[in-house]
Amino acid sequence: MTMVGEESGSLSGMPSIDTGTLLSVISLLIIAYVVTRVISFLLTAFSEKVGKYRIKIKMLLPILKFSIYGYTVYYIMAKLLEVSAQELILFGGLLGAAIGFGLKDLFADLIGGIIIVFEKPYQIGDKIRVGDQYGEVNDIGIRATTITTPDDNYVSIPNYVIFTQSVSSANIGNSEMMVVTDIFLEHGSDMKIARKLLKEAVVTSRFVYMSEKHPITILTKDFPFYIRLRAKAYTRDLRYEFNFESDVSSRAWKELKKKGIKPPGANLIDSSSMPDQRDR
Amino acid sequence: MGKDGEVDFSIIGLENEIEQIQSNIDDLENGKGGSIAIIAEQFAGKTTLINKVCSMNKNRVEMISLSSVVKDEKKLQEIEEQKQIKIIDNCHFLYRHKIGGFDIIERFLKTVTSPENKQYITTWNIHSWNFLENTHEISKYFPVQIKLQGLTQEQARQLILSEYEEGEIQFIEDPTENKEKMINFVIDNTIFLNKEIGIPHLKINYRQIKSKLSRKKIILTPEENIFENIYSISKGNPGISKAIWEQSLVYPQIKPGDIKEPCQDMELDNDESFILSILVSMQNASRSDIIEIAGDEIDIERALQVLSKKNIISSEREHYTIKPEILKCATNFLRRSRLV
Numbered sequence: 283m284t285m286v287g288e289e290s291g292s293l294s295g296m297p298s299i300d301t302g303t304l305l306s307v308i309s310l311l312i313i314a315y316v317v318t319r320v321i322s323f324l325l326t327a328f329s330e331k332v333g334k335y336r337i338k339i340k341m342l343l344p345i346l347k348f349s350i351y352g353y354t355v356y357y358i359m360a361k362l363l364e365v366s367a368q369e370l371i372l373f374g375g376l377l378g379a380a381i382g383f384g385l386k387d388l389f390a391d392l393i394g395g396i397i398i399v400f401e402k403p404y405q406i407g408d409k410i411r412v413g414d415q416y417g418e419v420n421d422i423g424i425r426a427t428t429i430t431t432p433d434d435n436y437v438s439i440p441n442y443v444i445f446t447q448s449v450s451s452a453n454i455g456n457s458e459m460m461v462v463t464d465i466f467l468e469h470g471s472d473m474k475i476a477r478k479l480l481k482e483a484v485v486t487s488r489f490v491y492m493s494e495k496h497p498i499t500i501l502t503k504d505f506p507f508y509i510r511l512r513a514k515a516y517t518r519d520l521r522y523e524f525n526f527e528s529d530v531s532s533r534a535w536k537e538l539k540k541k542g543i544k545p546p547g548a549n550l551i552d553s554s555s556m557p558d559q560r561d562r
Numbered sequence: 563m564g565k566d567g568e569v570d571f572s573i574i575g576l577e578n579e580i581e582q583i584q585s586n587i588d589d590l591e592n593g594k595g596g597s598i599a600i601i602a603e604q605f606a607g608k609t610t611l612i613n614k615v616c617s618m619n620k621n622r623v624e625m626i627s628l629s630s631v632v633k634d635e636k637k638l639q640e641i642e643e644q645k646q647i648k649i650i651d652n653c654h655f656l657y658r659h660k661i662g663g664f665d666i667i668e669r670f671l672k673t674v675t676s677p678e679n680k681q682y683i684t685t686w687n688i689h690s691w692n693f694l695e696n697t698h699e700i701s702k703y704f705p706v707q708i709k710l711q712g713l714t715q716e717q718a719r720q721l722i723l724s725e726y727e728e729g730e731i732q733f734i735e736d737p738t739e740n741k742e743k744m745i746n747f748v749i750d751n752t753i754f755l756n757k758e759i760g761i762p763h764l765k766i767n768y769r770q771i772k773s774k775l776s777r778k779k780i781i782l783t784p785e786e787n788i789f790e791n792i793y794s795i796s797k798g799n800p801g802i803s804k805a806i807w808e809q810s811l812v813y814p815q816i817k818p819g820d821i822k823e824p825c826q827d828m829e830l831d832n833d834e835s836f837i838l839s840i841l842v843s844m845q846n847a848s849r850s851d852i853i854e855i856a857g858d859e860i861d862i863e864r865a866l867q868v869l870s871k872k873n874i875i876s877s878e879r880e881h882y883t884i885k886p887e888i889l890k891c892a893t894n895f896l897r898r899s900r901l902v
Contacts, residue, residue, distance in 0.1 A: 333898030458900070482661040485697045486855075488836040491900050492696035518900035533857065537661045 299363070307358050314354040318347050322421075329407075334457045334518075337407035341455060344399045344406065344422040351424060387442065391425040394441030398422055402455070403444055409452040409459060409520050412439050418520065432524060452520065458491045459520040463530045465511045465538075468546040473502060475541050476511055483534035484515045489526035491518035508546035571724030575713040575800070576611050583615050583683065586706055587622065590647055590681040596705035597674050597682040599653075601691045603893070604845045605801020605886050606710045608685040612651050615683065623683070625649040630881075631844070631851050632656050632666055649683045652845070654690035659840055659855045667694070671703045689843040689893075689902045712798020719789045721800055722807045731811070733785040736819040744770045769794055769823060784818055791821035797890055805886035825891030833860045834868050838884070838892060839901035841875060846883040 299307075322343055329339035359365045365373065381389045397403075399422065404410045408419050410429065415437050417429035426438045443449075453459035463484070467476055477500050484490055484498050492498060492515070499514040517526040535545075573580060579600070589595035602608050609627070616625045624645040632638065632655050657667040674682050684704070686694075694700040701707060713721065723731070744767055749760040769791070782790065788810075796802035810820040830838065833856075840855055841847055847855075849866070856862050866882065869875045874892060875882050884892055896902040 334900055335898075479661055481697075482664060485693075486659050486661060486663070488832065488860075488901075492693075494696075498696075529859070533661060 303362055306362055310354055310358055310362070314350050318350050321346055321350075337405060337453070337455050337457055340406040341402070344395070347422075347424070348396065348399050387440070388425065390442035390445065391440050394444050395422065395424050398427065398441060398444060403449050404451040405455050407457075407520075408455065409523065411450045411452075412443055413447050415439060452523075457519050458496060458516045459523060460514060461517050461523055461526050463513045463515075463527045465513075465531060465534060466508045466546055467511060467538075468544050469504075469507075469509060471509060471543045472541070473509065473511075476538060476543050477502065479537045479541070480511055480513050480530075480534050483530045483537070484513050487526060487529045487533070489517045489519075489522040489529055491516040570614075571721055572610055573607075573614050574721050574724075575717045575798075576607055576614070576710070579611055579708050579710060580614055580618075582706075582708060583611075584618065587615075587619055587647060587683075595681070597703065598684065598706040598708065599691070599701075599704035600683070600685045600708045600710065601688050602685075602710035603688045603799065604842070604884065604889060605799050605805070606712070607800050608710065609651055610800075611710070612649055612683070612685055616649055619647070623647040623649050625651065627651040628653065628655040630655060630846075630848065631658055635666055635669065638670065645680075647681050647683065651685045652687075653684040654687040654844060657690075657694070658851065659693075659843070660857070663855075664698070668698070671698065671700070674703050687843055687845055689839075692902070693843060712796075713800055713803070714798060715789055715793040718793055718796065718798060718800065718803040722789075722792075722804060730814055732815045733783070733788060734815050734817045735784045736817050743767060744774065767823070787818035788816055788821060791818055795821070795824065795887065795890065799886075799889070802886045802889055809887065824885075824887040828872075828874075828891060828895040830868070830872075830895070834865045835896065835899050835901055836860065837862065837865045838869060838874065839896050841869075841882055841884050842889070842892060842896060842902060846881050849880045849882070852882065 325339060325343055325346075329336045332339065359370075404419055404427075406419050406422055409417065410419055412429075415429060415431065417431035417435075417437060419427060419429050420436075421428045422441075426440050428436060428438050430436055463480075465476075465480060467473075481498065481500050484500075485492065490498075496516040501512040501514070503510045503512070513530060515526075515530075517523055538544075583598060583600075586595050586598055600608055600611060612625070616623055622645060624647070626638070626649070628637075628651060638650070653670075656670055657664050688709070691700065746765050746767060747762065748765045749762045772794075773790075792803050792806050792810075795806055806821060806824075807816075810816055810822070812820070837852060837856060837860070840852060844851075849862075852866070853862055856865075866875070866877075869882075870877065873885065874888050875884050877883075893902060
C-alpha cells in the first residue's frame with residue numbers, strides 16, 4: 283500500500299503517496315476523531331453519575347485525547363507513510379518553516395495543550411479565571427480550552443494563553459469550591475445576632491459542604507458607611523456556586539429583617555467604592 | 563445473660579458497649595468521667611442499648627426518649643431532678659436544620675458542661691452528630707463517645723433466629739431457573755415529555771459477580787446463603803437485617819432468591835436529595851417539620867411524593883421515615899452527593 287520514498291512512479295524522484303495510503307490516512311484520522319468523541323461522551327456520562335468524583339474522572343479526558351491523536355499521528359508517519367529519518371528531518375524543516383511563517387500560534391496552542399494536560403494548571407470541570415473570562419472548563423482541546431461562563435456563553439481560550447497570562451482555578455480538581463457571600467449592614471446593627479444568623483444560613487444551606495478541612499468563616503469589617511459581614515464557605519459542587527451564594531444571602535436577609543437588622547441606606551452604597559467581590 | 567441465665571438476644575453485639583457504659587456510670591457516680599454520647603445510624607440499636615442500660619440502673623438513672631423535634635425546652639425538664647444521671651435518647655431532635663433552629667441544642671450543650679449539673683448519657687444519629695461536629699464541635703462536650711459497630715453475619719443470624727423455635731424456619735434451595743443472574747434485563751420507568759416510558763437496559767448484579775469472583779469456593783447451604791445475602795445489604799445493621807428478613811420470609815419458608823437487592827440506581831434531583839438527607843439525619847420527621855426546614859424554595863409535596871413513589875420513604879400519620887432496606891444505599895447516594 284505504501285509508496286512513500288519509492289522512485290518508480292514518482293515525478294522527478296520525489297516521493298509520492300498513492301490513493302490507497304491517502305484514504306487510509308484519512309480513515310485513521312476519522313476513526314481517531316470518532317473514538318475520541320465516543321470516549322469523551324461515555325466518560326462524561328459516567329462522571330456525571332459518580333457525584334464527587336466527577337472532576338477526577340474528567341481529568342482523564344485530555345490525556346486520552348492527546349494519547350489517541352498522538353498515537354494516530356505516530357502510526358500514520360511510521361507505519362503507513364514509513365517516513366525515514368531523512369524524510370523526518372526534511373519534514374521537520376518544512377514544519378519549522380511553516381511555524382515560522384504562520385503556524386506558530388497553532389504550534390504554541392498545541393504545546394500549551396500538552397503542558398495543560400501534564401502540568402494541570404486546571405482540569406476539565408474546574409472553575410477558572412483567565413484574563414477577563416470566568417467559567418467552568420468544558421473541554422481541553424488540542425488547540426483551545428473551552429469554558430462556559432455563568433451567563434452560559436461558550437468561550438474558547440487558545441491554549442497558548444497559559445504562557446502569557448495567569449490562570450486561577452477555584453477548585454483545582456475538586457468538586458467543592460469556596461464561595462464568598464457578602465452582606466452589607468447599617469452601622470449600629472446587632473452584630474452578634476447578625477453573625478449568628480449568617481452562620482446558620484450557611485450551615486443549613488442545601489448547597490454547603492463542611493468538613494474539618496472545609497471550615498466556615500464569618501468575618502466582619504467596618505467601612506465608613508456600612509459594615510460588611512462576609513461568609514466564607516464551600517459549596518459541595520462548584521456548579522452550585524451561585525445558587526449557594528443566593529440561597530445564603532436571601533435566607534439570611536429574611537431572618538435579619540425579622541430581627542430589625544437593616545441594610546445601609548441605598549444612597550450610602552456607591553458601587554464604585556465597593557471592594558472587589560473577589561477580594562478575600 | 564438474662565436474669566435466669568438465658569442469653570438476651572436483643573442486645574447481641576452490644577455487650578462491649580453496655581460494659582463500657584456501665585463502667586462509665588460507675589465513674590460518673592464517683593464524680594469522675596464525663597457525659598457520654600452513643601452514636602449510630604438509624605436502626606442500629608441505640609434505643610435497645612439505652613433501654614438495657616436504663617433497666618440495669620433503675621435506681622441511678624432517669625430517662626427521657628425524644629420522638630420528635632423538641633420545640634419547647636420544658637420537655638427536657640419533665641424528668642425528675644433527684645437522680646444524678648440523665649439518659650436522653652434521640653438527641654438529634656434537639657435541633658432543627660434551619661436558621662434559628664439551634665437555640666435549644668446550644669443551651670443544652672451549655673447545660674451538659676455546667677459543673678454543678680448532672681451527667682448525661684445521650685444517643686445521636688451519626689449524620690446529625692457529624693453535622694453538629696462541623697457546626698458546633700459537639701464532640702468537645704462529650705468526652706466519652708461510643709460509636710455502635712454493626713453485627714457480624716453470625717450475630718445477625720442469631721438475632722433473627724432468636725425469635726423462632728429451632729427448626730421452625732425452613733431454608734429452601736432456590737430452583738435453578740430462579741437463581742440470580744450476573745446481568746439482568748430490566749425495564750426502568752422514567753418521565754419524558756410528561757409521559758411515563760419504560761427504558762429497557764441491562765443491569766449488572768454486582769453482588770452476584772462478587773460472589774462468583776470470591777475465592778471462597780465453599781458450597782453454602784441455603785441458610786448460609788440467605789444470611790450472607792442479608793448481611794451484604796444490611797452491613798450488620800440489626801434493624802435493616804430484621805426488616806429484610808421479614809420482607810423475604812414466606813412463613814415458614816425462605817429461599818436465598820427471596821432476598822432481593824432493594825436498591826435500584828438512585829436518581830434524585832437536588833431538592834429530593836436534600837429532603838432525603840434531612841430524613842436520614844432526623845430518622846423521622848413530620849410534614850410540618852420538613853416544610854419548616856426546607857423553606858419556600860423547595861416543592862416539598864412533589865419531593866415527598868417522588869421519594870414515596872420510588873419506595874425510598876414511608877409515611878404514617880404525616881410522619882415520614884426512610885425504609886430500613888433502603889438506608890444503606892440512600893446513605894451511599896447522599897455521601898456521593900456530599901449531603902451527609
